[in-house]
Amino acid sequence: MSSSYDTRIETIGPSKVTSPLPLWRYIEDRETVPMNLDPEMIGEEPNGPIPLEIEVAGPRSNLFFDPSKTKCAIVTCGGLCPGINDVIRAIVMEAHHNYKVPSVLGIRFGLQGFIPSYGHPVEELTPDSVSHIHEFGGTILSSSRGPQPPEDIVDAMERMNISILFMIGGDGTMKAAQAIQQEVARRGNKMSIIGVPKTIDNDVHFVSKTFGFDTAVEKATEAIGCAHAEALGAPNGIGMVKLMGRESGFIAAQATIALKEVNFVLIPESRFDLHGSNGFLRHLEKRLDKRGHAVIVVAEGAGQELFDRKGADPSGNIILGDICSLLRKEILDHFHKKAQEITLKFIDPSYIIRSVPANSNDRVYCGFLGQHAVHAGMAGKTSMVVSMIQDRYIYLPLSLVTQKRKTLNINSNYWGSVLASTGQPSSMENPEKNDNC
Numbered sequence: 001m002s003s004s005y006d007t008r009i010e011t012i013g014p015s016k017v018t019s020p021l022p023l024w025r026y027i028e029d030r031e032t033v034p035m036n037l038d039p040e041m042i043g044e045e046p047n048g049p050i051p052l053e054i055e056v057a058g059p060r061s062n063l064f065f066d067p068s069k070t071k072c073a074i075v076t077c078g079g080l081c082p083g084i085n086d087v088i089r090a091i092v093m094e095a096h097h098n099y100k101v102p103s104v105l106g107i108r109f110g111l112q113g114f115i116p117s118y119g120h121p122v123e124e125l126t127p128d129s130v131s132h133i134h135e136f137g138g139t140i141l142s143s144s145r146g147p148q149p150p151e152d153i154v155d156a157m158e159r160m161n162i163s164i165l166f167m168i169g170g171d172g173t174m175k176a177a178q179a180i181q182q183e184v185a186r187r188g189n190k191m192s193i194i195g196v197p198k199t200i201d202n203d204v205h206f207v208s209k210t211f212g213f214d215t216a217v218e219k220a221t222e223a224i225g226c227a228h229a230e231a232l233g234a235p236n237g238i239g240m241v242k243l244m245g246r247e248s249g250f251i252a253a254q255a256t257i258a259l260k261e262v263n264f265v266l267i268p269e270s271r272f273d274l275h276g277s278n279g280f281l282r283h284l285e286k287r288l289d290k291r292g293h294a295v296i297v298v299a300e301g302a303g304q305e306l307f308d309r310k311g312a313d314p315s316g317n318i319i320l321g322d323i324c325s326l327l328r329k330e331i332l333d334h335f336h337k338k339a340q341e342i343t344l345k346f347i348d349p350s351y352i353i354r355s356v357p358a359n360s361n362d363r364v365y366c367g368f369l370g371q372h373a374v375h376a377g378m379a380g381k382t383s384m385v386v387s388m389i390q391d392r393y394i395y396l397p398l399s400l401v402t403q404k405r406k407t408l409n410i411n412s413n414y415w416g417s418v419l420a421s422t423g424q425p426s427s428m429e430n431p432e433k434n435d436n437c
């Protein structure tokens with residue numbers, strides 16, 4: 001099987017320490033599983049299945065690190081996401097109970113926690129201190145955005161004598177992990193950097209589904225159900241829901257398919273015109289004429305071509321134009337000019353869908369991700385992430401997941417199913433650009 005992707009996982013050195021785990025089926029080091037990946041699921045062009053040999057996650061019989069002398073650390077970066085606490089808990093429990101490592105440190109407030117001038121004290125995480133944290137949303141360690149010098153981070157790791165760093169975060173965090181790993185390698189340090197991809201946007205390249213996404217979609221459907229009830233509750237009622245999704249419309253698309261009550265879903269990957277014969281407002285008008293109500297789901301990053309660029313957040317993420325305010329104004333103006341009575345109700349559940357505790361599916365997922373992250377670190381693997389693809393827990397190199405951000409392919413069967421569910425046209429762009437009034 002040949003592929004243009006290098007899936008080999010880096011190791012720090014030979015594994016000479018016998019694992020203390022009893023009664024496990026150990027995974028042979030470098031045991032791989034052949035996979036034919038669906039390109040749509042991992043953000044690649046749909047040019048047929050991608051054949052890959054991927055390293056299977058799980059406990060190794062030989063370890064690089066001697067557990068009795070190993071200190072681990074966990075850091076959480078970027079936006080919140082359901083299930084972060086579950087991953088933290090799983091790492092701490094696995095490291096303490098099964099490997100009997102003496103110390104797992106919690107780095108507070110993302111990468112800032114490594115930099116002494118911020119004054120965020122590190123926290124010793126123990127089975128007792130984390131036993132109930134999965135009941136809460138958010139991250140007990142807190143998070144932050146903004147770059148910190150990899151040199152300073154590795155200095156801090158040296159001072160604290162950290163052997164394994166678990167980094168829980170999104171696409172930005174995985175890039176930060178790579179930068180830290182490069183600094184570790186430059187110094188010739190024996191330290192392992194393990195990423196656990198997290199983000200409700202589900203935009204991590206090569207990862208079919210990040211943890212927390214399932215919960216976020218479930219919560220989003222509650223808001224859409226309410227918008228539908230509101231839309232039905234008035235003549236020409238329109239319910240509009242704003243969902244997160246900066247550059248990738250996965251939450252909006254998945255919640256749309258899940259609920260089937262949505263008539264328009266607007267995502268960053270699919271441009272649209274507001275006015276004109278094929279513009280969004282014209283199609284909304286037709287929908288109201290036909291059915292007397294409409295539900296619109298908007299990913300926050302949709303329609304950004306309608307705004308001037310507004311700068312970036314501390315991590316370099318583009319600050320988005322407020323698409324829902326613009327849509328509300330345009331919809332009200334449009335029907336006012338036509339002297340048509342409408343009622344528009346707007347629901348913004350953005351932070352609610354990402355700050356809730358994880359649902360059962362995500363809990364199971366997070367538990368395994370945490371355990372497999374520890375197995376990888378103890379075996380001396382590095383510069384990698386743990387994930388699940390096609391129901392198998394696997395390890396992937398950081399270099400693969402940081403290549404680009406995953407976006408929804410609008411030429412895919414998946415997007416076709418979303419459109420079939422809403423009934424909206426496949427394009428709401430005018431054939432002639434001057435037909436936009």
Ligand SMILES: Nc1ncnc2c1ncn2[C@@H]1O[C@H](COP(=O)(O)OP(=O)(O)OP(=O)(O)O)[C@@H](O)[C@H]1O
Nearest residue numbers: 078079145146147169170171172173175176199315
């Ligand atoms: N290219 C990069 N190189 C080094 N560090 C980076 C890079 N991009 C982002 N980071 C750092 O990683 C951390 C998290 O990044 P960011 O705020 O973009 O969130 P994220 O991990 O993408 O999560 P989410 O998208 O879910 O909010 C920040 O501290 C940021 O400065």
Ligand SMILES: O=P(O)(O)OC[C@H]1O[C@](O)(CO)[C@@H](O)[C@@H]1O
Nearest residue numbers: 079080199200201244245246354
């Ligand atoms: O307001 P914050 O916390 O910076 O984060 C908002 C962003 O974070 C995300 O939830 C990703 O984690 C995006 O969907 C959203 O744009």
Ligand SMILES: [Mg+2]
Nearest residue numbers: 078170171172
């Ligand atoms: Mg991100």
